[in-house]
Amino acid sequence: MFRSKTTSAPQWLPLPEEPQGGRKLAEWLFFGLLLALGMLLVADYGVSWDEANNHLNGLVNLKYLASLLPVGEGLRQHPTFAITPDIRDFPDAHHGPLFEMAAVVVNFLFTDHDSRSYFLVRHLMVFGVFVGGVWAVYQLARRWLGSWRWGLLAAALLVASPRFFAEAFYNGKDIVFMACxxxxxxxxxxxxxxxxxxxxxxxxxxxxxxAGIRVQGLQLLLFTALGLALTAAAGHYRPQPAARPAYGRMGALVVVAALGGLVSIWPYLWVHSLPKLLDVSAHAMHYPWKFTNLYWGQFYKSAGVPWHYVPVWLLITTPVGYSLAAAVGLGAVGWRWGQALARRVWPAGPGPALDALVATWLLGPIGVVILMGASIYDGWRHLYFVYPALVLLAARGVQLVWCRSRQPGRGRQLALAGLAVFGLATAHTVWRMARMHPFQNLYFSFLSAPAAERLFERDYWGLSYRRGLEWLLANQPTGPVRINVTVPNYHPLYNNSLMLPAAQRHRIQYVPLAEADYFMGAYRWHPQAYPDTLGTEIYTLRVEGIKTLSIFRRPRAGAARR
Incomplete structure (x- = not known):
């Protein structure tokens, strides 16, 4: 039988809120500078593999909306809609369309409809949503850790995560879903x-x-049930419980609002029935992706990766200091819950519920993917939404070490040394981000360049093609540029050409290998060197020593000049 919390029970978070002096100024400075940095850097990034198809998803849903709403015949007959598939025939209509619909509308209203303008505005929108996610991390940490200063630390750790910062400009699926x-x-x-x-x-x-971004958002209903159950239990075991809220009614209201809201913003569910959500969720769990993953030097189908695929990808792409600090924070949460259960003390207040929620947020989805053998590819991007839990736990771990450094005893010097190492390691991560710009998506936390090249796929978003195209156009300033790439790499090459000025785009010609002046090769599925028969390698893009893109001058080009 559990008893109420007593003075001998473990100390639970959140800690008391400290004085608020300077909080507003710090918030304005942090988030204002973050937005300014995004506006300064947005033009540097290329167009990722999925963005053109994501744009089409938005058009498909808006076309269906236009057929239902009194928008005028001119809009219904817009030339873009004439070549846009019907929502019933579009194979990716089950993907959440909310962000893509918004991106199409904003660009239709406020740009000149050139592809470069579209993607610049779209990337700004992705980054804006990311900043909203950083704000949510700040608020969670401020509530959980009891201080706006610790909240800013958690927010800063998310921003100073190289792969997440880069993808915050173009990943309209996983980063936007993470933020929401x-x-x-x-x-x-x-x-x-x-x-x-x-x-x-x-x-x-x-x-x-x-859920309007990814249907997996409905799992938030499970987190809600867990949080309400723990909070209700905490009230039940108080010696003199106050009038307890009707947690069951709160939960029912959440479910009604979530499902009603989702149906109202997802045209796919207007065409199909609400139970179709179950099919969509199952389809997402076992998505029939037709390509392969390069992992530990071997190629795996998306549904056949080893159980350790996600944990390994998480560790090799997360700064080591963050992982170690998160382990400390997670250990503290586990120890406190274990201590409470061993003493048969049910903790009161929302702090313990937040402890459990943050830990479950990180570990639960990863465990489900491992146990169910879900399809996963492109690193671990489909689970990016658990990363804020990791930075929250990392901030908690740093907080624990900082508290220990303020106490006398033999551990004080060790704690101070740990804080110094963490600070230096974080500064080194930021320095690496600046040096890698705009290819922070190729960040590996501790792998050497040769190991990364041999064992894991590189630049699965295909962003390096933009740099290759710009180099070719600059080094052949006039006339057509005839390029060949292997299938299916035509897609990222074409996508990145859309970020070029129109006059430059029109110079690019995609031709068979026998007619090409240049061959452009990436290394997503090609860990080995390209054969000499392709021609002379005239340009190589390396990011921290990792070979990312090669351009070859074809032999026939040299023969034609002679």
Missing amino acids: FTLAMHTLARLLARPTPSRALVHGLAIALA
Whole structure:
């Protein structure tokens, strides 16, 4: 039988909020500078493999909307819609369309409709949503760790995560979903702190927002049930419980708001029935991706990767200091819950529920993917939404070490040394990000360049093609540039040409190998060197020593000049 919390029970988070002097100024400076940095850097990134198809998904859904709404015949007959598939025939209509629909509308209203303008605005929108996710991490950490300063640390760790920072400009699926998922976890924390119908409604709509990006956002309903159950149990075991909120009613309101909101923003569910959500979820779990993953030097199908695929990818792409600090934070959460259960003490307040939620947020989805053998590819991007939990735990780990450094005893010097090492390692990560720009998506935390080249796929987004095209156009300033690439690399090559000025785009010709002046080769599925028969390698792009792109002058080009 559990008893109520006593003075002998473990100390639970959150800690008391410290004085707020300087908080508003720090918030404005941090987020203002982050937005300014995004606007400064947005033009440097290429167009990723999926972006053209994602844009088409937005058009498909808007075409269906236009057929239902009184928008005028001129818009219904717009030339773009004439070549846009019907929503019933589009194979990717089950992908959440909310962000893509917004991107199409914003670009239609505010750009000159050139492809470069479209992708610049789209990338700014992705980054803006990412900043919203950083804000949600800040709010969660501020609530959980009891201080806005620790909140800013967690937010800064997310920004100073190389791969996430780069993808915050172009990954309209996983980064946008991560941000929306984190926002929903923030609204859940608010609901647990003060369960009211208005907060339940807002949380349900936040779940709908996340699920409108990826249907996996509906798993937030499980996190909500866990949080409400733990908070209700904490109230039940108090010696003199106050009037407890109707947690069951709060949960029901969340479900109604989430499902109702999702149906209202997803045209696919207007065409099909609500139970189609179950089919969509199952399809997402076992998506029939036709390519392969290069992992540990071997090629695997997306549904056949080893169980350790996600943990390994997470570790090799996360700064080592963050991983170690998160392990400390996770250990503290486990130790505190274990201590409470061993003493048969049920902890009161929302702090323990947040402990459990953050730990489950990190470990639960990874465990489900491993146990169910879900399809996964392109690194671990489909699980990016768990990364904010890792940085929250890392901030908690740093907080623990900092508290220990302020106490007398033999451990004080060790704690101070640990803080110094963490600070230096984080500064080194930021320096590496600046040096790698704009290819932070090729960051490996501790692997050498030869090991990364041999064991893991490189630049699966295909962003390096933009740099290759720009180099070719600069070194052949006039006339057509005839290029060959292997199938299916035509897609990222074409996508990146869309970021070039129109006059430069028109000079690029995609031709068979026998007619090409140049061959452009990437290394996503090609860990070995290209054969000499392709010609002379005239350009090589390396990022921290990792060979990412090669351009060859074809033999026939040299023969023609002679």
